[in-house]
Amino acid sequence: MELVAEREKVAEGETVMKIKKPVIKPKPQVVYEFDISNINVFYGEAQILKDINMKIEPRSITALIGPSGCGKSTFLRMLNRMNDTIDGFSFNGTVLHKGSNIYDKKTQVEDLRKKVGMVFQKPNPFPKSIYENVIYGLRLNGVRNKSVLDEAVEKALKQAALWNEVKDDLKKSALALSGGQQQRLCIARTIAVEPEVILMDEPASALDPISTAKIEELVFDLQQKYTFIVVTHNMHQASRISQKTAFFHMGDLIEYGDTETIFTKPSQKLTENYITGRFG
Numbered sequence: 247m248e249l250v251a252e253r254e255k256v257a258e259g260e261t262v263m264k265i266k267k268p269v270i271k272p273k274p275q276v277v278y279e280f281d282i283s284n285i286n287v288f289y290g291e292a293q294i295l296k297d298i299n300m301k302i303e304p305r306s307i308t309a310l311i312g313p314s315g316c317g318k319s320t321f322l323r324m325l326n327r328m329n330d331t332i333d334g335f336s337f338n339g340t341v342l343h344k345g346s347n348i349y350d351k352k353t354q355v356e357d358l359r360k361k362v363g364m365v366f367q368k369p370n371p372f373p374k375s376i377y378e379n380v381i382y383g384l385r386l387n388g389v390r391n392k393s394v395l396d397e398a399v400e401k402a403l404k405q406a407a408l409w410n411e412v413k414d415d416l417k418k419s420a421l422a423l424s425g426g427q428q429q430r431l432c433i434a435r436t437i438a439v440e441p442e443v444i445l446m447d448e449p450a451s452a453l454d455p456i457s458t459a460k461i462e463e464l465v466f467d468l469q470q471k472y473t474f475i476v477v478t479h480n481m482h483q484a485s486r487i488s489q490k491t492a493f494f495h496m497g498d499l500i501e502y503g504d505t506e507t508i509f510t511k512p513s514q515k516l517t518e519n520y521i522t523g524r525f526g
């Protein structure tokens with residue numbers, strides 16, 4: 247802190263020191279999308295995640311990579327409390343979403359999940375029409391107005407790059423769509439409730455290369471609007487779409503940083519061995 251002193255002439259020949267109060271400028275506070283501190287997760291006696299710390303910036307794409315069973319999905323599910331109902335689940339540590347503790351007793355899980363949506367590995371549309379799938383969350387939230395719903399359907403399907411393919415068939419069963427279209431429909435369903443974050447657990451692993459490319463393009467295009475956190479086994483996918491990468495191994499977060507650095511100059515040998523395909 248710097249004190250600023252100024253000489254002030256009071257009367258001829260006489261000066262006094264006038265101390266000006268220091269001006270303390272508040273530091274701009276970074277509000278992270280997620281600020282995760284010292285997370286330890288257990289299923290029964292088994293420790294699944296060990297002292298994980300991670301800060302995730304808003305409007306970014308983070309890839310979670312690591313060999314099977316290292317805890318990527320468990321970590322992802324910590325972010326919208328999807329582990330809560332798993333038998334034997336317990337944890338300690340803190341997960342802040344936009345500064346609020348999501349595991350606080352006062353947090354309503356339904357409200358959290360409106361802000362933090364999730365897309366799963368296998369497309370899981372409901373056995374309903376395309377239209378009904380997209381508005382599912384809005385209906386749950388009590389939206390009834392037909393023109394509001396119509397508008398939301400068009401907007402979400404356009405954002406999910408599916409509108410042109412289905413706009414004349416909105417009453418068709420979602421189950422009649424291809425796997426790739428179903429996954430984009432699930433993304434549209436997630437987008438329709440206007441979340442802040444979209445969690446994705448291997449969203450393209452059940453899809454063909456063309457559908458995979460469409461999902462990647464979509465995530466890339468939507469990053470201006472949403473924060474994405476994506477579990478992937480596909481190293482090319484991680485390096486193509488994400489700005490940040492987190493490498494997990496046996497429950498430890500081994501390395502987390504800029505994707506380019508992780509893929510070109512990882513600081514840990516274990517990371518290098520994994521990304522170069524020596525194990526995993």
Ligand SMILES: Nc1ncnc2c1ncn2[C@@H]1O[C@H](COP(=O)(O)OP(=O)(O)OP(=O)(O)O)[C@@H](O)[C@H]1O
Pocket residue numbers: 289294312313314315316317318319320321332333
């Ligand atoms: N419901 C559960 N009950 C008990 N143990 C579980 C449960 N779900 C996962 N596990 C265990 O927790 C560990 C981490 O699993 P998790 O699914 O988070 O890993 P992952 O890195 O996502 O794996 P994958 O890449 O194969 O999907 C594994 O050892 C797994 O067997």
